[in-house]
Amino acid sequence: MTRPAPKENLINFGPLPTHINALLQEGVGCHRSDPARARALFRHAIEIAPGALPAYRCLLKLQNQQREFDDALSVATEGLAEAAHQARVGPDWHTWTAADAGDDKRRSVPQRFLLLFLKAMAFIELRRGNVAASRELVTKLQELDPEDGCGHSVIAAMLDGVDDDAETGSDY
Template identity: 45%
Template sequence: MLQLEMEDLVDFGPLPPAVNAKLQQGVALYQDEPEHAERLFREALALSPESLPAWFCLIKLHNRFRQFHAAHEAALGALAEASRQCGLDADWGQWQREQFANRDEAPWRHTLRALKAVAFIELRRGNRAPALALVEKLHKLDPEDGVGYSVIDALLEATA
């Protein structure tokens, strides 16, 4: 197994050391050895399925290589885990702005980031209607656009 002798490439926040090590190794490898990076990200998830950064590593990896089905599956996994950690209904359509008010903690931010990821991937898959519904929900949940969904909003407008 590859051993890296360097500082962390990405600050993922507090994670179990073994999970952080796998994610750091995957980040170092993802451009040249995407299959190896994916294996490391999945090993990190196997060690700690509640580690949201591992889900986001998978999303970014698959999205970068235009593997939209796999990216979508990872985004749904991230969304399910983040919403579970927040105690939210599994159906994002039921979520209300009040639930997110004054909640800057990681799982709440990650929940909105995962919702944004699903919207972006739906758009990249050519599924405009679900992407639009997700962005409309993000407008309601995050009117300040803290997670940056306005980029997807602009893409939706440009492709209308």
């Protein structure tokens, strides 16, 4: 099946092979009108280029929008593992230090994705009703990214005043 090339890049994903960028752009272009197609495009990008970190982010964002929190958490975890591999850090985020995440102004692409996937996991856990897990992730993000380059303060603000046993508005 031949896919028409997107007329323009909707999102700058950074340096990616042209065919992977095209899959992601097409998925972004149809994610609201045809989420199943977008999901298939993002999954296909991951299958053929498992090192393409933006593909994981696209898929988990779609799954989060569709309230598929378990699937989104799974993809965030997979993306985090790939980012850790590329950043040459251990697979257990609990052991990471600020040096592993790099300096805000000099972070490599994999280091930025380490933080983005941790932030995604914190948000997803909050939406799943796992407030304690979300707090643990935000605490780690505050340690790894004291400048708040990834925007973890947004989730921290959402957690303010939420009891660890309280419902968080998810369907669970």
